[in-house]
Amino acid sequence: MTDVENLSPVAALRRSIFQDGKASRADFSRALGWGGGESPEYARLLADIAVDLLVDQADPRQYVSAEGADWLIGQIKASHISYPTEMLILTETIRYAVSLPSTLSGFCLGEIEAAIAQGRPGHPAGHIDADDVEHLRQAVYAVDENASLHVTRDEAEVLFRIAHACARNAIDPAFDRFFAQAVGNYLLGVAFHGTPKAAEMKEREAFERAPATGFGAFLGAMFGGFKPPTLEDLKTPIEMAEDDLRARRDADDRERARAELIDADEAAWLVGHLARPGALTSAEVSLLAFLKQEAAAPPPALEALYRKAGV
Numbered sequence: 099m100t101d102v103e104n105l106s107p108v109a110a111l112r113r114s115i116f117q118d119g120k121a122s123r124a125d126f127s128r129a130l131g132w133g134g135g136e137s138p139e140y141a142r143l144l145a146d147i148a149v150d151l152l153v154d155q156a157d158p159r160q161y162v163s164a165e166g167a168d169w170l171i172g173q174i175k176a177s178h179i180s181y182p183t184e185m186l187i188l189t190e191t192i193r194y195a196v197s198l199p200s201t202l203s204g205f206c207l208g209e210i211e212a213a214i215a216q217g218r219p220g221h222p223a224g225h226i227d228a229d230d231v232e233h234l235r236q237a238v239y240a241v242d243e244n245a246s247l248h249v250t251r252d253e254a255e256v257l258f259r260i261a262h263a264c265a266r267n268a269i270d271p272a273f274d275r276f277f278a279q280a281v282g283n284y285l286l287g288v289a290f291h292g293t294p295k296a297a298e299m300k301e302r303e304a305f306e307r308a309p310a311t312g313f314g315a316f317l318g319a320m321f322g323g324f325k326p327p328t329l330e331d332l333k334t335p336i337e338m339a340e341d342d343l344r345a346r347r348d349a350d351d352r353e354r355a356r357a358e359l360i361d362a363d364e365a366a367w368l369v370g371h372l373a374r375p376g377a378l379t380s381a382e383v384s385l386l387a388f389l390k391q392e393a394a395a396p397p398p399a400l401e402a403l404y405r406k407a408g409v
Contacts, residue, residue, distance in 0.1 A: 162195045163199075180220065254281045286360070
């Protein structure tokens, strides 16, 4: 019996797709239509194809484009894959990217909320397990192209809805801590701006690939009909990118100092969620305990909430 005959059907499909080292979009569509059921091997194949297409073949590499994200979302919506398979495709793509459109992480978060709140085959409504917590973590801390590792108000709103949907059911113990840190990140954290934009990364890569030129030729090009160069003009794209990164880090430091204070708008938003009749959920109690420990000079409106939570 040959090696090919020993392969499982999914392994044989994988070999045919990656025989030249990379996959195509037609390969992904073919694999989706092939239908591997609930097989973990099949789910892994689809995830590996998605990562290869959107992350490894991206230009620049690991920068997921808006068009690529929209294409993947459309493929998933038009398919009949299982929820665990869909989550593996989405979270693996998010995991290996260094920059991606918020549409992709937003779609992933919406699918998780729907599964938890309404249920999906194999996922009962109103329950949160350890896999859900990890999927939520990937979605809300995704490296979005404009600002990464920061939870937005819209994402915090989703987390509150999820906490309320599961208030009367058993949830994984890790959810309360995740909820507290994620919503706390929205209130006290800042968006990380250190990742270069896709255009900046492409310019840097082009400079690194360009053949070296003599200094005389460089000066000739600079002076040929142009004004004398400044020191800034003589910087390479890499040096300019490093200057930009330092400026972004300084801006992050200033923003971080401001973010440690919960302002009036944030306090009103938080009170609107928590100052309601009835008991707080365990996740909300964890959030208030986190804020009491971490927030600098909390506004008076939170003191009543601290007492309500007993923290």
